[in-house]
Amino acid sequence: MIKAVLFDLDDTLLDINFTAFMTRYVAGLSGLLGDISRTPAPLMGVPFTRGYLAMEDRDRSDDLTNHQLFINKVHALTGIPMDDPAIADAIDCYEREFVPAMRGGIVAARPQRGGRQAVDVVHELGLTCALATNPAFSEACVEARMGWANVSPEDFVRISNWDNAYRLKPNARFYQEFVNSLGLTCDECLMVGNDSRRDFARPDCGLRTIYVGHAWPRRAVWHGPMSRLARELPNIIRRFDGEETNKRDMASL
Template sequence: MKKTLKDQIKAILFDLDGTLLEINLDLFIKDYLTGLSASIAHIIPQKKLIPQLIKVSRIMENNDGKETNEIVFKKSFFPLINYSQEEIEPIFMNYYEQEFSKLKHHAKKKPEARSLMAYLFDKGYDVVIATTPLLPKTAIEQRLEWAGVDDFPYKLITSYENMKATKPNLLYYKQILEIIGHPVEKCLMVGDEDKDMVAAHLGIHTFLVPSPETKLKPSTPKPNFQGNLNDLKSII
């Protein structure tokens, strides 16, 4: 492992769930799908809708970069359920505005996350929230609030509105680099999963924050650094 990246890094990319925010992802996703589908259960039965939501998520995961994940979702989902966007989208947006916050009980703040962000912005780094962009920006902003780090001027927050690929597709990381305008050797990816550490294939430096979701594949380059969020300060 490298010992330090002092004076080498311009941008730091952060995964959200499991990295900046402690969260039980299995329960979170289960209750999210249940809640979202319940919001339109008067139109489409939940047992029918949940498999379709999962199917469309898989389609977004295979996005080839021609259109945003949002467009891919809408082109796939609404014909699949045989209802128009105009009929369903307002109901979904109401769910995110009124009900999504109830999932907060699955999450827990990492006290060190806020102090780290304050430190990084004080030092002048460009900071990116590089979370899996399969949900609307509001769902990501709310989770940033749960983590206590929602009020920083991030260079980019990836969401399904602005990204044309998702983790672990390297196209996702290439798009981030293009948007923020920094070369790979000036960037550091901080995350807890294999789909974060694969950024190393492009030459991006990596910092692993171990969590219950950490299961690295043999084909994934060994992280350059490993530790908790507080440890990050010592290497940049």
């Protein structure tokens, strides 16, 4: 039985030029840390890039949160202790006071058509609703983008961020740990996402993905625009629940 629906955020619930957002976000953070450490801001780009690549490394064997690994990598490359309380407070202030204003211009962030309705349908069906966004950002940064998508923390029982996750998408460990935190198993959940690479767990862990992007992944259990998903989600849920019932009936014969 399907008991939960997990949503991606960027380009799923939120229509955004994500590359432009990242450029603006990293530029601002580089300037902040450059001022603190008296390092030219442009020189911070390489350490940040390597920090993100370290989080994404498929061969990771550590048990650090994504945030801890990022901090360690940046510290090793720059000597800047991002977890120093004074520096951490400055970064938190930047993310809570300045990031929410980054939605305009070329970033062009706005709610994805049908996204709010799809979240509401999950609640109407009495299912668990969770936000399984790629956990490469802080809680504050995720919440800023949620606001642009016209959703709030109250809409979700759990929201991934780099402090509560140990891997990035599409690593199956991320999905398994996220689902387990809900008290569920992967086969009891549906993932809704737009990224044909990141929103399908690798290796396969039994989590089925509804695809709302522009491709047609073979592993998708449904594909189409988000605007249509809100209307069709109840039937999708009933289809999977019916399949599970049929399997149990056949097993009992």
